[in-house]
Amino acid sequence: MVIANRRRTLSRSLVIVFVWGPPHASAQVCTQTENAQLDWNPADSESGETDPSFTIDLALSDPWYAVAANDLDAFTTNAGAVYVYLRQGGDQPVFHQLLVPMDSDRAHFMGLEMGMTADYIVAGAPADDDVCPNPEEESSCGAVYIFRRDDAATPGDPTDDVWVPQEKIFGVGLQPGDQFGSGVDIHGDWIVGSGPVQSCVTPGSGSAFVFHRDDHGTPNDPTDDSWPLHAELTSPGAFQNPVDRFGEKVAIWENRVVVGAPAKCGYGLDPTEDPGTAYVFRRDDPGTPADVSDDVWNLETTLIPITFNGHRLFGGSVDIEGDTIAVGMPGDSTFASFAGSVYVYRLNDRGTPADQTDDVWHLETRLSNGKAQDAIGVGVAISGDRVLGGAVDHKPGISRTGAGFAFRHAGGQWRREQRLLGSDLEGPGGDLGLRVALDGDRAVLSQHDPNPAWGLPQRAYVYHVDDDCNANCLPDADEIAGGAPDCNNNGVPDGCDADCQPNGVVDECEIAGGTVPDVNGNLVPDACEDCNGNGIVDSFDIAGGGSFDCNYNGVPAECETECNARGVCTSTGCVCNSNFTGPGCEMCAPSHYRYPLCVHCDAAVTCSGRGTCHYLTGLCVCVPEWTGPNCDVVPCVAHDDCNDQNACTQDVCTAPDCTNDPRMYGDVNDDGAADIFDIVCVLNGFAGDFSTCPFTAVDLIPCTPDGFVDIFDILAVLDAFAGTIQCCAVP
Template structure:
C-alpha cells in the first residue's frame, strides 16, 4: 500500500484543474561532426542506428582521395552521441563514394561503395566492419557481386540481418536494362561472406531499379522498385524458409500516377512496413505521401497517409523509418519560416491508426540543406541527415521523441501534465533510482520534491 505524503491533499486539488494539451517538442541531443571532414563531404547521405551505436555516411569525403568516401561511427554515452571511429575502405579510390549507404547491427557495420570499379566502371561493392573489444572497428570483408558488370552500382543500398546481409544493385540488367536486383550473402563459420541468392522481382523489366531502397528485419527482406510502371512504383517482400522466397508485392500500376515513385523509401519492423511515395501529387504537387502495412492472417493490410502538414514540393516520404509504434518520414524540401530547409514528421500508432505526433526541424540550416534526406530511428532516438548543409553536410539528433523538453514535468510523455504524471510519481514514490522519469529533480530519490515539481509544471505547461 502506498503511503501518501502530506502534500497529497494539494495534489488532489490540482487534479481537479483542467488539463491543457501541449505539443511534444523532442529533446535535441548533442552530436559533433568530425573535424576531419572535407568540404562537400555530404555527411548525412545515409544513417543507421542500433541501440548505443550509430553510423553515418559521407560519400564525398576524402578518405583515400577525393570522393572516395568515409563513414563515421558514433556511440551513445552520457545522453549524447560521441564520435567513436572514422571508417574508410582499405582499397578505396577517388570517386568510389564509400558511404552512400550504411547499416549497423550489433557489432557489425556494412557500408556501400556504389562507384567502386572492381568489375568495371561503377560496378560497386560493399564493406563489412566488425568491432571487437580492445581493437575497435576494423574492416573484415569486401563484398562484390559474383556476376558484376559496369554500371550495376551494387552497394547503392545495404542492409544487415543476423549473420547475413542484402545489397542492392538497382542498375543491374538481368531483367532488362536497369531492372535491378537484391543480392544476399551469408556469413560462414570462418567469418567469410558467401553468395546465397540473387533476388529478382516477378514481372520485372527494364528501368524498374529494384533495390533502390532496401531493408531487413528478421528473416524478411523488403525492397522497392520505384521506377517500375512509368514511375508509379512497387515494393517486394521476400522471406527466408528453406530458401529466400518471394511472398508479397504491392504495385501502384492501377492506382498510382506516373512519377509518384512509390517504393523510393522502405522500412520494416516486425509485422509492420512503411513505404514512401515522395512525388505523390494527391495532397499538392510533389507533396508526397506514405503507405503503412500491417500483417494480417492472409497477407498485408495497407493504408495511405498524407503529410501531416501538406506542402507542395516538400516531398514527404523521401526517407522513412519504423521502430515499434513510432515512425519518421522525411520531407527534404519542407519549408520552415519560408525556407526549404527540409523537415521530418513523427507519427505514432494510436489504437489502429497512425497519427501525427510532432515534427523535427533542424537548427542552423540553409535553404536546400535537404534535412530529412536520411532518417534513422531506434526506440525514441532519432538521427536526421542534411547532406547539402554547408560546408560538409550535417547530422542532427533527438531523443525522447514523445517527450516535451519544454515540459519536464510531463513524466508520462503524453503531451500534458496532469493526473497521470502525479500517479506515475506516486507509483515510484520512495524508490531510489538513477535516470528514471519520476525523479524530476535528479537527486536519485523519488519524493515530495518531485510531486511539487509536477504541481508547478501544471501551470507552465
C-alpha cells in the same frame, strides 16, 4: 570533430493529422529541435576538399551512430568513409572512429548506403571495380564492406571498442555500371545488398543479393566468420519495365526482404507511367530449420500505391521491422500537391503463425503532413510503434529547410507525434530529412546538400524524440509527473490506454480491480467483445462456429468489413468478387490490374492482339505502328501515303486502305481551297489558338512537321495562296 550541444525547444501549434481515411482535424503536433549536431573533420581529407558528401547516409543502433561521407578523399580521391559516434550518456554522441575502405587505392564512394546493428556496420561502395572484367579501365561494378565491433574483452565498456574490417562482399555476374552496394541493409545474420543500375542517365533493373553469416563451427569466435552469398533476387516486373530501378532501396528483417523499385528519377505526371513498386520476398524453410543452406527466397507480395496519378517515386525508400513495412512515396499528391506520404503495411498471419504461406500484408494507413511540396517519404525508418518520415522540402516558415516527422501508433490509431527541425536552418535549402534513421526514441536526420552560398555545412542532426502518445506536446513522463493518471504504471497516461467502454477507466485496471469480467484473458472487458449483441464473447462465438472471421482478428464478420469489401466471408474463407483474389481478396485476379480498381485487360481482346497489358496499370502497351487505348489506331503519318500530291500536309490514313479525300496543299481548314481563311488559321495557330484548325493541320514545314507553328508555316500557306509551292517537292 565538432559536436555542438543544442538546447531542444518545443512549441505548440494546431495542425491537421493526415492519415488514410478521415483526418483528425484537432490533433496537435510538437515541434522539436536537435539535441546535438555531428560535423565531419576536414583534417580527415587528403585533398582538403570542402564537400565530402557527409550525411549521404545514416545508420543508428543506439548507442552507436554512423554517418557516411562517401566522397571523402581518405587515402585516395573519393574513397569514402564512415564516421562512427558513441552516445556515452545523455543525448550527446561523441566521435569514436573513422572507418575507411580496406583497400583505399581507388575511388569506391564507400558509404552511399549503410546498414547497422549493435555489432556490424555494412557500407555500400557502388564505384568499386575489383570484380569488373577490366578493373584498370572499368568501374562501378560495386561492393559492400563489412565492419565488426570488437569489444576488446570488456563487454560492459563500449568506450574501448574497435570497429574492425571483416570482409568485402560482391554480387555475382557484376558488370560495369551495375553499382552493387547502392542499397544495403543488415539484420541478425543476414545482409542484403543491391545494384539497381541506378544512374538517372542510364537507368535499368538490377538485382538484390542476400548473404548469410557462416561461423564455421566456432560461434564464440567471430574472427573467422564469413558471409557467403545465399540468393539473388530479381525484379518480377523488369520484363515490361526494364528500367524499373529494382534495388534502389532495400531493407531486411529476419526472413523477409523488401526491395524498392521507384521506376525512374524525378516526378512525372503521365498517369500511364509506372508509379513505382515495392516487392516483398520471404525466406521459406523446407523443413530443415537448422540448415539455412536449402532455404528459398520467394516473392510474397507486390506493394503498389492506391493512386496512379503519374510517376511518384513509390518505393524510393523502404523499411521493415517485425510485422510492419513502411514505403515512402514523396511524390504523392493525394493530400496536397506533392505533399508525399508514407504507406504503412501490417502483417496478418491469418491465425496460423507457424504457416507463412497464407500471410497477407494489409495497407494499414498512409501518413502525411498534408502540406504541399513537403515530399514526405523521401526517407523512412521504423522502430517499434514509431515511423519516421523525411520531408526534405518542408517549409516551417517561408523557407524550404526540410524536416522529419515522427508518427506513433498509440491508443489504436496513428498520430503525428513530433516535427523535427534544425535550430540553425532558417534560410532555404537545408534539405533536412533527405536521409533518416531511428532506433527507439533516438533519431538522426541528414542535412546533406545545402547551397554553399547559404553558409551551412553538411551535418547530421541528433534527436531524443519524446514519447507523446496524445500529441499534446507534453512528454508522457512529464505529464504523469505533473499528475496525469497512470493506473497500470506502464509510463503511458491513461488517456492513451485502451478504454473500450468508454467510462474513463483503463480496461486493464478495470479488469485488475475485478469490476468487469474478462473470460478469455485478453485484457479487454467482455462487454466490449460482443459486437453482435448475442451475449457471447466474440472469440468464443467464432470458435463455436456461430460467426465467421475472415480477417482473423477475433471480430465476427457481421461486425466489420471482411474480405476488403470485395467478397463474401464464409465458413471456408473469403469468396471474392470476379476481379479479385487472395485469402482476403487483397489482390487482382488474373487478367486484372491496378488494385483496388482491378480493371480487366486481355491482350488478345483489349489490346486487339497488337500489344500487352502493362503489369501494373493494365493499360495496353502497343507494338510499333499501332496506338490508341486498344491498339487499334494507326498513328498519323507525314508522308504521301495517299498519293494525293499533298506531301506538305499530314495525311491521316488507315492502313492498308486510304480513306482520306485528297486535300489541296495549303488547305489547312479542309474547305476545298487555299484562301484567306487558311492564312487566318495558321496565324491563329502561331498565336497558340487551335480552336478552328488543329495543330497537326497548321504545322506544315518541313514535309515531316517540325513540331512548331512558326514563320515558316505562315510563309508556306502564303505561297499556296499565291499558287506556288516551295515548302517541299510535290510528286
